[in-house]
Amino acid sequence: xxxxPILYPNDDVLRTALRGAAAYDLSWFDAPxxxxxxxxxxxxxxxxxxxxxxxxxxxxxxxxxxxxxSA
Numbered sequence: 001x002x003x004x005p006i007l008y009p010n011d012d013v014l015r016t017a018l019r020g021a022a023a024y025d026l027s028w029f030d031a032p033x034x035x036x037x038x039x040x041x042x043x044x045x046x047x048x049x050x051x052x053x054x055x056x057x058x059x060x061x062x063x064x065x066x067x068x069x070s071a
Contacts, residue, residue: 033045046063
């Protein structure tokens with residue numbers, strides 16, 4: 001906990017998650033993960049649950065397992 005900042009939920013994250021679920025058809029499990037990145041200015045999200053290379057708002061999603069899956 002001393003090495004990494006902890007991002008707590010707040011109104012902005014919740015509202016952004018709701019907006020993302022509606023606008024991008026994200027599941028309720030994926031929407032908060034994207035919302036934290038969007039609200040806190042994190043430009044890249046590593047996940048296999050989103051479309052690789054797509055931008056959701058200001059966040060670009062990368063699938064870290066894509067290279068291994070195609071090999």
